[in-house]
Amino acid sequence: MMKLLRRTLIVAAIAAPAFAHAAATVDAPAPAFSAVTADGKTVSLADYKGKTVVLEWTNHDCPYVKKHYGSGNMQAQQKDAAAQGVVWLQVISSAPGQQGFVDGATAQKLNADRSAVPAATLLDPKGDLGKLYGAQTTPHLYVIKADGTLAYKGGIDSLATADKADIARAEPYVKEALAAVAAGKKVEKASTRPYGCSVKYAS
Template sequence: MMIRRTLLALLLAPALAQAAATVEAPAPTFSATTAEGKPLSLADLKGKTVVLEWTNHDCPYVKKHYSSGNMQSQQKDAAAQGVVWLQVVSSAPGQQGHVDGATARKLNSERGAAPMATLLDPKGELGKLYGAQTTPHMYVIKPDGTLAYKGGIDSIATADKADIAKAEPYVTEALAAVAAGRKVEKASTRPYGCSVKYAS
């Protein structure tokens, strides 16, 4: 049985890799449950620019961007421009960063976070669909459903919040390009942070 499962995992691995989100291709469609227990799909957001932010509140790299106010500032600026910002929590039960809906809402309230919604992905299905590797790992989807950007939130891969001001803000730049109808210059960058805590 164990050998059969291992073989199945090896056979599925290439399919998962191919399913990962590709820049300038249609973003993978999904339907997930929000922290409020409501369904939300990418199709519901057609015509809107969408940001996906993979998060884990216990990760030092995530704490860097929340304790500094950087993530909240970007969320609020995006919302002011009509962008839909979605947090995604793909930590499995028993793994670092796993939360239920009530905890996710409490954390956002305490931090002054302003995503439109938090998507709970305890089975890791959405994370694996997009190929999310780290927290944070960021994606920007254009109103026509095409993926415009994937990668890091910025250019300095540390957990030191003092580095934020010196970093190139990749997500902010990507959103500006999409709003202006321009191609994102650095459309795929290396994500950094803690590994997404998928079920083993």
Template sequence: MKLSKRALLALAAASLGGLAFAAATVDQPAPAFTAQTADGRSIDLASLRGKTVVLEWTNHDCPYVRKHYESGNIPAQQKEAADKGVVWLQVISSAPGQQGFVDGATAVKLNASRAAAPSATLLDPTGQIGKAYGAQTTPHLYVIAPDGQLVYKGGIDSIATSKKEDIAKAEPYVRLALADLAAGRKVAQPNTRPYGCSIKYAS
């Protein structure tokens, strides 16, 4: 079947658009980024080479996020990760005027009030980082190995509810992925289904 020149151009444009917002792929290099942190620093992923990195998309108003913070589940995992030299980065991709958007000072206060312990909080109001990774929900978690390869993406655990009592019964996907990586094993479940609130990207 012959395609017209216009059809070919449209197909090429669609392909390029797909590449621009392609989701990060397990066993491939994690998409590079540079971001401002809530406390006014700048972090780029390249500077963290040699360390295991966790990216956690968050929105403090989301009931699924509240489940994991109010129960202490995510703060506990952040502290466990830090004790093992893992860099845990929160990412806030809510656009200005949308649910979950906060400025840096507010993000710092929120973390203090929740006893959260991320290594840093990245502010992504344009959604550039979120779209590069294909982040869909809050929470949505990614684990990057010290060599820069993405080794896990998906949910924090296996029970997709906002009920705190389900945490103890769930399979803790991120904990397990980090344990596999630390032991030099291939992550047993590298892709799982994320659950939570949709990320409130700029339209």
């Protein structure tokens, strides 16, 4: 039994994600990046200097993502953010052949069908952006202040379930983070546990 346990621990250590020491740290400058969007443009974080930015890791086939899109919760938060001048960016880090991988045209159709309104959808099939930020789950969200510092990272809310009925009674971490940033206040719960499906990086 002890040998099996040691072997399991060794395998787990080898399989530890490469982003375990990623540089996305609250109150520090958010890692700079550039990425290709679903409509074929190249954007960088620097393009949005002076604006609050939300990064939302997503996988349309994940039950936890379906919870927030199927209920309209994610779309509502995207619309509210846009109304406040916040730039909301979806990120798809699923690798080719993995759950959630889509090409640009499919990503755009998915958003149109769901009435989703991100400012852009970033395609990250190699996982470089996801690993840079240490994205672990779909959804996993980050809020970057206008000065480029990371204000929040973690779950969309406090209830780690795939049940739409739980949304109304959950603490809405991302909404609270955006409200604090808009008011010039420190985010009270600036780092929370993300929940959802694991990001489907290339194995």
